[in-house]
Amino acid sequence: MQSFFKPKSVAIIGASREEGKLGHIIFRNFFDNGFKKLYPINPNADEILGIRCYKSVLDVKDNIDLAVIVVPAKVVFQVLSDCVKKKIKSVIIISSGFSEVGEEGKKLEEQLKQLISKSKTRVIGPNCVGIYDAYSKVDTLFLSKVRCGRPKKGNISFISQSGAVGSTILDILYSKDIGISKFISYGNGIDVNESELIEFLGKDKTTKVIIAYIEGLRSNGRIFLEKVKKVKKPIIILKSGKSNKGTKAVSSHTGSLAGSSRIYSAAFRQFGIIEANNWEELLDYSIALSTQPSAKDNRIVIITDGGGFGVLATDEAEKLGLNIPEPSEKLKQRILQKMPSYISLHNPIDLTGDANAERYKIALTECLSSKEYDAALVIPLFQVPTLEEKVVEHIIEAKKFGKPIVVCSVGSDFSEKQNKKLIEAAIPVFPTPERAVKALRVLVRY
Amino acid sequence: MQSFFKPKSVAIIGASREEGKLGHIIFRNFFDNGFKKLYPINPNADEILGIRCYKSVLDVKDNIDLAVIVVPAKVVFQVLSDCVKKKIKSVIIISSGFSEVGEEGKKLEEQLKQLISKSKTRVIGPNCVGIYDAYSKVDTLFLSKVRCGRPKKGNISFISQSGAVGSTILDILYSKDIGISKFISYGNGIDVNESELIEFLGKDKTTKVIIAYIEGLRSNGRIFLEKVKKVKKPIIILKSGKSNKGTKAVSSHTGSLAGSSRIYSAAFRQFGIIEANNWEELLDYSIALSTQPSAKDNRIVIITDGGGFGVLATDEAEKLGLNIPEPSEKLKQRILQKMPSYISLHNPIDLTGDANAERYKIALTECLSSKEYDAALVIPLFQVPTLEEKVVEHIIEAKKFGKPIVVCSVGSDFSEKQNKKLIEAAIPVFPTPERAVKALRVLVRY
Numbered sequence: 013m014q015s016f017f018k019p020k021s022v023a024i025i026g027a028s029r030e031e032g033k034l035g036h037i038i039f040r041n042f043f044d045n046g047f048k049k050l051y052p053i054n055p056n057a058d059e060i061l062g063i064r065c066y067k068s069v070l071d072v073k074d075n076i077d078l079a080v081i082v083v084p085a086k087v088v089f090q091v092l093s094d095c096v097k098k099k100i101k102s103v104i105i106i107s108s109g110f111s112e113v114g115e116e117g118k119k120l121e122e123q124l125k126q127l128i129s130k131s132k133t134r135v136i137g138p139n140c141v142g143i144y145d146a147y148s149k150v151d152t153l154f155l156s157k158v159r160c161g162r163p164k165k166g167n168i169s170f171i172s173q174s175g176a177v178g179s180t181i182l183d184i185l186y187s188k189d190i191g192i193s194k195f196i197s198y199g200n201g202i203d204v205n206e207s208e209l210i211e212f213l214g215k216d217k218t219t220k221v222i223i224a225y226i227e228g229l230r231s232n233g234r235i236f237l238e239k240v241k242k243v244k245k246p247i248i249i250l251k252s253g254k255s256n257k258g259t260k261a262v263s264s265h266t267g268s269l270a271g272s273s274r275i276y277s278a279a280f281r282q283f284g285i286i287e288a289n290n291w292e293e294l295l296d297y298s299i300a301l302s303t304q305p306s307a308k309d310n311r312i313v314i315i316t317d318g319g320g321f322g323v324l325a326t327d328e329a330e331k332l333g334l335n336i337p338e339p340s341e342k343l344k345q346r347i348l349q350k351m352p353s354y355i356s357l358h359n360p361i362d363l364t365g366d367a368n369a370e371r372y373k374i375a376l377t378e379c380l381s382s383k384e385y386d387a388a389l390v391i392p393l394f395q396v397p398t399l400e401e402k403v404v405e406h407i408i409e410a411k412k413f414g415k416p417i418v419v420c421s422v423g424s425d426f427s428e429k430q431n432k433k434l435i436e437a438a439i440p441v442f443p444t445p446e447r448a449v450k451a452l453r454v455l456v457r458y
Numbered sequence: 459m460q461s462f463f464k465p466k467s468v469a470i471i472g473a474s475r476e477e478g479k480l481g482h483i484i485f486r487n488f489f490d491n492g493f494k495k496l497y498p499i500n501p502n503a504d505e506i507l508g509i510r511c512y513k514s515v516l517d518v519k520d521n522i523d524l525a526v527i528v529v530p531a532k533v534v535f536q537v538l539s540d541c542v543k544k545k546i547k548s549v550i551i552i553s554s555g556f557s558e559v560g561e562e563g564k565k566l567e568e569q570l571k572q573l574i575s576k577s578k579t580r581v582i583g584p585n586c587v588g589i590y591d592a593y594s595k596v597d598t599l600f601l602s603k604v605r606c607g608r609p610k611k612g613n614i615s616f617i618s619q620s621g622a623v624g625s626t627i628l629d630i631l632y633s634k635d636i637g638i639s640k641f642i643s644y645g646n647g648i649d650v651n652e653s654e655l656i657e658f659l660g661k662d663k664t665t666k667v668i669i670a671y672i673e674g675l676r677s678n679g680r681i682f683l684e685k686v687k688k689v690k691k692p693i694i695i696l697k698s699g700k701s702n703k704g705t706k707a708v709s710s711h712t713g714s715l716a717g718s719s720r721i722y723s724a725a726f727r728q729f730g731i732i733e734a735n736n737w738e739e740l741l742d743y744s745i746a747l748s749t750q751p752s753a754k755d756n757r758i759v760i761i762t763d764g765g766g767f768g769v770l771a772t773d774e775a776e777k778l779g780l781n782i783p784e785p786s787e788k789l790k791q792r793i794l795q796k797m798p799s800y801i802s803l804h805n806p807i808d809l810t811g812d813a814n815a816e817r818y819k820i821a822l823t824e825c826l827s828s829k830e831y832d833a834a835l836v837i838p839l840f841q842v843p844t845l846e847e848k849v850v851e852h853i854i855e856a857k858k859f860g861k862p863i864v865v866c867s868v869g870s871d872f873s874e875k876q877n878k879k880l881i882e883a884a885i886p887v888f889p890t891p892e893r894a895v896k897a898l899r900v901l902v903r904y
Contacts, residue, residue, distance in 0.1 A: 032843070108811065113800050160841040161870045176811060177766035179841045180869060187870035227769060252769040255776035261769045261806055290770070290892045320623035323673060323698040323707045324736070330701035354559050360707055365554065365622060395606040395625045397478070423626060424607045424633035446736045 013204075013212045015102040016136065017194060018148045019077035020049060023069050023100070025091045026082035026107075027052030029060050034106065034154040035082040036060075045149035049074060053091075069098045078102045080142065080152050085109030088138065089123050096131040104152050105137035110200055112139050121202060128203050140199025141175035144182065146192050147218055155179050166191020167220035168298045169213045171206060173227050175199060181225065181291055189435070190299060193218040201230030207239045214243030221302040222247045223294050227262045237283050246301040246458055248286040250294045251276055286454055293450065296442060300451040303438040304416035307386040307456040311335045313379045314360035316391035317367035317399060321420065322360030325389055325445035332453045336360075343382055350374045365396060369403035376406060380413035387416040387455060389448055394427040404430050408437040416455045420448040459650075459658045461547040462582065463640060464594045465524035466495060469515050469546070471537045472528035472553075473498030475506050480552065480600040481528040482506075491595035495520060499537075515544045524548045526588065526598050531555030534584065535569050542577040550598055551583035556646055558585050567648060574649050586645025587621035590628065592638050593664055601625050612637020613666035614744045615659045617652060621645060623671050627737055635881070636745060639664040647676030653685045660689030667748040668693045669740050673708045683729050692747040692904055694732040696740045697722050732900055739896065742888060746897040749884040750862040753832040753902040757781045759825045760806035762837035763813035763845060767866065768806030771835055771891035778899045782806075789828055796820045811842060815849035822852060826859035833862040833901060835894055840873040850876050854883040862901045866894040 022042055028035035035054070042050055043061050051074075052060045055067040066072050068091075069079060079100045081091055088107050095103050110121040121138070128135050136142060142152030146165045153160065163185040170185075170192060172178030178197040185192060193216065196209055206226060213219045226249055229236055240247060253262035254273035280287045288294040312334050316322040329336050336359045339347065344357050351371055356362035361379075363371040372392065379385050388410070392403050410417055421431050422443040431441045442448035468488055474481035481500075488496055489507055497520075498506045501513040512518050515525060515537075525546045527537055534553050541549050556567040567584070574581050582588060588598030592611045599606065609631040616631075616638060618624030624643040631638055639662065642655055652672060659665045672695055675682055686693060699708035700719035726733045734740040758780050762768040775782050782805045785793065790803050797817055802808035807825075809817040818838065825831050834856070838849050856863055867877050868889040877887045888894035 034843075037843075155841050155843060159843065159869075159872045174764070174766035176764035176839050176842060177770075180764065180767070180839050183841050183869040183873065187874075225766065227766065250770075252766060252773060255773045257776045257782050257805075258769050258773035261765075261772045261804065261808075290890045292890055318620070318622035318626065319707075320620035320671065320673065320698060321626070323704050324623075324696075326707045327698060327701045327704035330703045336703050358707065359703075362707075393622050393626050395601050395629050396622060397480075397483075397601060397605065423605075423629040426605045427629065428633075444736045444738055 013134070013208070015077040016104070016134070016143060017145050017150055019102065019150065021051070021074055021076050021078075022047055022049065023051040023053050023072065023076045023079040024082065025053040025069065025079055027054050027060050027065070029057055037154045037156060038080055038082060038106070038152050041151040041153065045151060051076065069094050069100065072098070076100045078104070078150070081105045081107060082154070083107060085117065085120055089120065089127065092124060092127060096127060096133050100133055103133055103135045104140070104142040105135060106140060106142055106152060106154065107137070108139040110138050112200065121200065125202050135203040136196065137199045138202065139175070141179055141197040144195040146194070153179060159183070161186025164189070164191045166193060167218060167302050168192045168223060169194040169216065169219040169221070170223045171196045171198065171209045171213070172225040173198065173201070173206070173230070174225060177225050181294070184291070184295070188295070190295065198230070205230035207231040207236045210243060210247065211239045214245055219245065221245060221298045223298045224249045225294070226251050227253050233279070237279055240283050240285060246286060248288050248294055248297045248301070249280060250288040250291060286458070292447070296447055296451045297454045299440045300416075300418060300455055301458060303440055304418070304455050305414055306458045307416050309386045310456045311337055311385050312387045312389060312452060312456070313385040314389045314391065315363065315372065315375045315379070316360055316393070317363045317365065317396055318391055318393035319356070319362045319364075321391045321393065321445050322362055325391065325420065325449050326360055328446045328449040332449060334449070334453060334456065337384065339379065340384060343378060343384055347374060347378050366398045367396065368398050369400045369406055372403045373406040376410040380410055380415050385415070387452055389418055389420065389452055391420045391445060394421065394430050395423055401430060404433045407434060407439060411439070416452065418442065418448050418452050418455075420445045459580070459654070461523040462550070462580070462589060463591050463596055465548065465596065467497070467520055467522050468493055468495065469497040469499050469518065469522045469525040470528065471499040471515065471525055473500050473506050473511070475503055483600045483602060484526055484528060484552070484598050487597040487599065491597060497522065515540050515546065518544070522546045524550070524596070527551045527553060528600070529553060531563065531566055535566065535573065538570060538573060542573060542579050546579055549579055549581045550586070550588040551581060552586060552588055552598060552600065553583070554585040556584050558646065567646065571648050581649040582642065583645045584648065585621070587625055587643040590641040592640070599625065605629070607632025610635070610637045612639060613664060613748050614638045614669060615640040615662065615665040615667070616669045617642045617644065617655045617659070618671040619644065619647070619652070619673050619676070620671060627671065627740070630737070630741070634741070636741065644676070651676035653677035653682045656689060656693060657685045660691055665691065667691060667744045669744045670695045671740070672697050673699050679725070683725060686729050686731060692732060694734050694740055694743045694747070695726065696734040696737060732904070738893070742893055742897045743900045745886045746862075746864060746901055747904060749886055750864070750901055751860055752904045753862050755832045756902045757783055757831050758833045758835060758898060758902070759831040760835045760837065761809065761818065761821045761825070762806055762839070763809045763811065763842055764837060764839035765802070765808045767837045767839065767891050768808055771837065771866065771895050772806055774892045774895040778895060780895070780899055780902065783830065785825065786830060789824060789830055793820060793824050812844045813842065814844050815846040815852055818849045819852040822856040826856055826861050831861070833898055835864055835866065835898055837866045837891060840867060840869055840876050847876060850879045853880060853885060857885070862898065864888065864894050864898050864901070866891045
């Protein structure tokens with residue numbers, strides 16, 4: 013598997029001189045990213061971007077670690093055969109026109125499967141966008157960077173059955189400045205599938221959290237769950253095709269069976285997989301898990317200067333079964349010694365409409381240093397005039413207590429500026445109290 | 459009520475020369491917004507920003523339409539008495555320190571109530587941020603514009619019991635460039651409360667949709683529902699204090715009884731109030747209702763080039779009881795005559811990964827001009843290279859069919875640019891398929 017992500021030599025089969033063509037964009041990615049041993053394969057061209065073209069991978073004398081295939085479906089069998097002969101370890105088939113388009117495509121796909129089963133070549137695809145690795149800069153995405161940004165380095169890895177959903181979420185990660193390690197779109201998954209990818213990412217050093225968009229499993233359900241069980245990292249899955257109509261839509265979209273939602277959900281729970289209900293949850297949970305320690309128990313404290321947001325958070329926390337205990341009398345006394353008597357010392361702790369940063373510091377320090385709370389939800393409303401910007405520093409300082417902290421904060425430029433500072437210091441910030449509480453629940457559960 | 463929103467003359471009681479003080483910020487708002495008949499009331503100042511100060515409203519010879527009170531709680535009774543004597547029609551009491559802080563404050567509040575009950579003066583507040591009217595530019599918000607933006611003119615009006623939640627949502631509306639008509643934070647609501655405000659907004663010409671954040675009703679529940687029933691505009695409410703702990707938190711936050719969530723939800727449904735579960739839904743629904751016609755029936759068509767997003771939308775639509783019928787054979791034939799045979803002509807209609815703008819035009823035109831569909835959910839994934847920007851124009855053109863259209867689209871700069879064009883043309887755009895479907899359901903139900 014390593015040669016998919018850290019190839020020393022790469023062949024692009026179907027590399028093209030025409031800008032805008034997929035074979036050009038992919039070749040250009042590798043070229044721009046500084047890959048030196050690069051072999052464009054195109055029987056009708058002499059050179060692309062000054063690099064000599066070959067008619068076939070068999071004409072290349074060097075070893076080839078990775079081949080990327082971008083030729084019409086009908087030609088794929090032939091060029092893949094060449095790859096097998098050349099003993100290329102890893103092949104990504106970008107081309108579409110296989111089982112997803114009907115009977116004829118299914119036959120072509122079967123031929124590929126048989127070819128692979130007799131070889132040592134490993135294949136990702138077909139009908140996929142392939143790989144983006146933020147560290148090694150392998151980038152087989154045929155989407156221009158103008159339309160689809162590439163996220164910076166980070167510790168989340170992401171596998172997606174669907175190329176479109178995958179690249180859209182990748183573009184969102186980029187726009188939100190969230191780093192990733194590896195992105196893999198595996199499409200029809202005729203060889204490498206979600207099971208093997210999750211197993212691989214489980215051992216990957218730069219991957220801390222694994223997220224996945226799955227329509228229907230490409231692998232046997234039992235094998236999938238067994239592999240998942242062995243992975244000691246959080247796995248979050250967005251599963252589509254949960255309804256009757258949705259299942260039918262999955263079938264016409266990817267030709268895979270989606271299966272009953274309830275069976276999936278039950279299995280996910282049993283095997284410690286975190287289920288996301290939409291892509292917002294997929295990212296919310298992955299950000300929380302990749303930045304925060306997990307909570308020892310479920311006793312959370314909510315600290316805010318916006319009473320209403322505190323109440324909304326409380327509603328959600330109770331709904332999700334989190335424990336929101338009041339501070340003990342002793343703890344209340346410790347806090348009250350340093351604060352005005354009119355603050356509301358229940359849980360949520362409402363620092364009231366004239367709160368300043370100092371009150372946040374006191375509440376955070378006393379609550380998180382005590383044995384009464386396992387995690388904190390902080391809701392600073394920056395619209396309020398008395399709250400100084402340095403509250404951000406106090407929240408960041410509170411990381412020293414080693415307990416998870418999540419923040420709910422939202423607004424226009426001023427608030428966004430504060431949120432950015434928090435995010436850069438690895439404190440997750442959510443726009444609604446409900447989303448913050450859901451993320452906290454995941455930290456408590458995991 | 460009109461003199462609250464279109465006062466010809468305004469007194470600011472507690473106007474201050476010190477920048478940063480609430481009494482200064484509020485005075486400055488009126489000054490900057492061009493109010494000519496402006497009377498700062500402050501016994502210790504001669505003039506503020508060059509405007510002559512008065513010791514009391516009783517010293518002002520002109521009529522005063524609106525007085526804004528920003529003095530310490532203990533002085534409020536005296537200055538309010540002066541307002542009553544002066545026969546000022548409308549008074550906004552910004553000051554806090556009443557029933558929300560305990561027994562002593564409750565007594566002060568009772569005194570105010572008795573005073574008002576014997577007069578013709580109407581009062582908003584106390585313990586509130588008051589009014590922002592995007593048309594008349596009445597702006598009693600003591601929050602600097604740097605921290606809390608003021609939305610542009612629009613047709614949504616927003617009432618909020620909580621000043622902090624209210625101003626945060628106002629700031630969000632500003633950041634999302636969503637226009638409003640009126641914003642009213644009514645705080646402890648000792649005179650004007652949510653019932654009267656909704657009744658008033660029901661008749662307000664620049665208000666098309668009413669949204670509200672409510673913790674506990676200030677008015678009698680039956681009166682509230684009777685008034686609501688008479689309003690022929692959509693009303694969307696975000697109700698907090700739904701859980702046991704949340705109810706308790708409401709009580710310490712505003713001193714009002716929150717009441718059982720189930721009772722509220724049932725009453726809301728019965729009286730045609732749309733319930734939002736978080737502020738995102740509050741805004742999503744208001745944007746949909748303020749820009750789109752309502753749907754005649756519940757048959758929706760989902761059109762996309764990203765199969766996966768189509769499936770997620772389908773899952774949500776089925777869950778919410780929307781009807782997602784396949785096109786009839788006749789309609790399929792009409793569409794197929796103009797499109798490649800490999801597009802997936804079920805519902806969702808998947809225009810596949812090489813979709814262009816023309817395919818969207820054909821699908822939108824054929825489906826929305828037919829009698830088979832009442833509304834459309836369009837999910838263009840702009841990350842896909844073949845989809846030209848002009849798809850935006852085709853979606854906007856489809857408004858001519860007079861049926862609701864909502865869009866799900868998300869991504870970095872390129873996608874955001876397209877989304878902005880749609881939003882400017884009054885097509886609502888949502889980041890997740892699930893949120894788009896929920897908004898569509900509201901259009902179907904209303």
